[in-house]
Amino acid sequence: MIAFIVRRLVTSFFVLLAATMVIFGLTSIAGDPLADLRELPGADGERRMADRIERMHLDDPVWLRYLNWLTGLFRGYLGVNRDGQDVGVMLGDALSATLQLVLAATVLAVVIGVCVGIISALRQYSSFDYGVTLAAFVCFSLPLFWVAVMLKQYIAISFNDWLRDPAIPPTVIVVLALIAGLIWAAIAIGDRKVKLIAFGAGAAITAVILTLLSVTGWFADPGIGLIGLAILAGGTAVGLSMLISGLQYRGPLYAALAAAGLGVLLSEILTPVLADPSWAEIFGLALATVIICIALGYGLGGLLRQQAITGAVLTGLITGGLIFVDRLLQSFASYSDMVRGRPISTIGAGTPNFKGDFWQTNLDSAGHLLLPSMALVLISLATYTRYSRSSMLEVMNLDYVRTARAKGLPERTVITKHAFRNGMIPITTLMAVDFASVIGGAVVTENVFGWQGMGTLFTTGLQQVDPAPVMAFFIVSGTAIVVFNMLADIVYAYLDPRIRLS
Amino acid sequence: MTISASASGAAQGMTVVARTQGQMVRRRFFRHRAALIGMFAFGFVILLAFSSIGFGPIPGWWDKTYLTTGSLVNQGRPTLSVVPEFLGGEGIHLGEHPFGQDNIGIDYFALTMRGAQQSIIVAFIVAIVATSVGTLAGAFAGYFRKKTESFIMRLTDVMITIPILIIAAIVGRTFGDSGIVILAICIGLVTWPMLGRLVRGEFLSLREKEFVEAARAVGTSASRIIFRHVLPNTVGVIIVSATLAVANAVLLESALSFLGVGVQPPDVSLGQLIDTYRSAMTTRPWLFWWPGVFIIAIALSINFIGDGLRDAFDPRQTRVRA
Amino acid sequence: MTTSPKEILRVEDLTVEFPTEDGVVHAVRGVSYALHEREVLGIVGESGSGKSVSSLAVMGLLPRGARVHGKILYRGDDVLKLPTRRRRALRGGKIAMIFQDPMTALNPVHTIGDQLAEAVLAHGLIPRKQALARAKEMLDLVGIPQAEQRLRSYPHEFSGGMRQRAMIAMAVINNPDVIIADEPTTALDVTVQAQILEKLLEVKDAVNAAIVLITHDLGVVAGIAHRVLVMYAGKPVEIGDTDSVFYRPRMPYTAGLLGSMPSLETSGGRLRPIGGAPPSLINLPPGCPFSPRCPLADATCTAEEPALGEAGEGGHLAACHHWRAVAEAPDPTALFHIESEAVS
């Protein structure tokens, strides 16, 4: 394992080195770095040209400039841009914004895409499957920048306007309820009667929830509330137990329910801690949750201890996540006031000079992240959906899945234990490839939403034939891609015992 | 000790399959409804783009060009109407400027058609170059192994570390001014690695097959084995990826042009149109809609065609229909 | 047969159809048989004759979309009508299956011990330790050395023969009444085929199970099966005691199978393969499905499909209009041409 990582790092180092050569060379010859100064009249222009020639060493050949940059890099110095600003400083601000965006988009795309893909595969040839397939094709064919501009223009601005008086018009409720009903019916298996019932239930539940949200003005001052929290956490516990061990076994179910109940209870008791926590405290709480849940699973699991621990830990973490979201939502109203009623932002990665408590600050980032990551997710989402669908379909037809069924395992176990893990093996490879394209996509998204992120570093640098910022962008993104690739390989080896990392 | 359904019977079966392979692929493709729709839609877009404003010296049937400015009619709003009169609309007609006009009065239909033409040309060149280079590189790597393979694979490693959009943007910035053909060739030259890896994978599995062994045993030359024996068997994979490469190239070109590092004036492309009129988005949204619709239509129809081809060449997953 | 043992499995008029894009595949067209306690029933036929599909139907393992009709009675209960949960309890519990290819039949990402223990746990909640102990016991039974360590191995660390042993262990781990072995030795090296077959019989006796032994190789069933069912194009075409079927075949196809089996007793060591290929199961021609390849075929044969009927003593049944002609032939295998002549 260690040997593998070291070897990988060494080869990756040389690969990156070769790539920097290519990029530095191409960027340096991509145009005239003095183009903007040539139009300046008189002595001022000439003086500034001379300045820039000296600063960028334009009299040296490209390879010498590259070596110069490289020696600087090994001393931890990223150079200056054409106007003499330190690129290292520029990068510092840009880095966290972009990494947030890229990670948020990747995580969301993987989780949602894999889930939808698997359901689609398990319901092959259902209308849900056809719907997802069609949607995936549309997503594949959408230009990212176009989607981003659309989201900015129509969703953000109209949504903010709507938030002033957040009532959902009855027609919209009806349409959304019908759509929800159709989705339920498409997922349900059974004859026409079952589908009709699913349709009715889905539509009715959606309509009731939306009406409630509308008349209570929920969107103006949202939150999950204690009752909502209890219902959601309990539902999570039951759902996970159903997936992991089946409801007929009490041990795991009770462990998960206990985890959920404890979480809900603690959310009340811990109110003072949660008023304005720090990230360290949040992580501490998460760690405590895991430990407590392991204990719960161990104690209550009985013969199904392993499953009980898994179920309890997952339930605990999801409950914790729900509490987190609840707190975020609770500070929505105050945050909305602070940004003059326009919480969904279309420009930048954060409100300039924003000062607020933990929740408000995070809400601010979330509000700025929302649209760019939505745009970015849309593209990878389709890829993950398609791949996990076909991967699952392929695995479900394999002999060992038939063997698992022949043993008399319930379909649940066949899917979660035998098909899922094998089906995910090719997805890890895909993640590595997709991550690079998400970084490329981030460049476009940042451009549309006016982020001062790494993408801007790259595009401006490229436009101005200024290698230093472009190289800074590449060093970070290239390293991220290499690390991500390595992680993907490690996960691959973990999932597939036939692969030995050495 | 097996009941061979007689060797001769099996052999007969083989030849029958071989003779009708092409027909089977064609039949399965034409059964794929989405692929057929995609093919008609794409055919329609090409026909519209190239016949309306003409191409090169050949004149088209549309009476306006993408260069002549004019006076703004009705603030440049689109005159296209598709709602019939009996439904309370204005009837079905094209009008003077079906897609509207830009801020200096250029007919936006002509401009969009010009953009579509150039986007399609760029996409095809990119796909053809990338597919040829990728196929050759993959074939050599997969067949020769050893030094050749490790060289080509290290090269693709380097290229894959750089996101496609990034490398294409750098190349686009350098060669964008040299016209769309040069630009497209250069983009093609940097986007082949994924396809190269795919072809190599196919070659690796095929080169172990008996017929390659047999060819090698009787002393067939390497190039003959590659081009005569192995490559034809990877044709399905290559055709499918080439098709999807066209769709991706349409999107890539438009993204580059949007970032200002793709097609440069006086050439126009769909992405570049969106970039040019980006600031007019709130006041003249149609300047943004039409090119977008055409990009989506082109990419979607090609993706459908690609899916149909994939099913046609590899029908594994469409066996049982419940 | 001295005292008639109890019947445990009875299949009645089983049909299986697959709707596909090219038309409906009639994979199984009316299979009936009965299996008694501790009996070995051989099912023989060319590849594609519906052997696997009919056994998968018994197990309830056919892909979604398959249409199954007829009756499958396990100790009198029609399993096709059982609720899902009871059907699942039967599967791997009372009726177990061994598949053809041990290389792909085991999940590559879980240990052998885990996959065996899981089979026990699927049919009763006991501590995992006990399930693993049972797994070890079974590995010992099928003759895998160092069973304790082997529980922690992954399938790719096993040879083909060892994997098939593990599959056998998995099949008998819950003391089944019926083991369906679908070509258990086909994918193995010739050298281990006999060992595996022997082990299978030994294990069957250890747990008192009956076996449905599926094979396309008559040699496999010869010394083992009590009775043999011959299938062609989805139908049983001959069924009877192994000796009757081997020495007194009543159906040209069976005779053809015997003739294409290399052995010293028949046809002086020369192979007499059956020419041609089995018919398409989508558009079956009228008449006997074997008629295009049958040396005895005449107008009756192409007009009317023969029904399975009495063709000898001891419940020997055959589906052939001219079974008497086969019966009267001094050497029925000689109805077919010798290999060199068969190439036409």
Ligand SMILES: Nc1ncnc2c1ncn2[C@@H]1O[C@H](COP(=O)(O)OP(=O)(O)O)[C@@H](O)[C@H]1O
């Ligand atoms: N899922 C399926 N869809 C369509 N046809 C199938 C399917 N499974 C099996 N068949 C067809 O059913 C027939 C019988 O197959 P099978 O029972 O596997 O034969 P064998 O006697 O070799 O075990 C074959 O022609 C096969 O093509």
Ligand code: SF4
């Ligand atoms: S019925 Fe006719 S064709 Fe069929 S096996 Fe008997 S003799 Fe041959």
Ligand SMILES: [Mg+2]
């Ligand atoms: Mg079979």
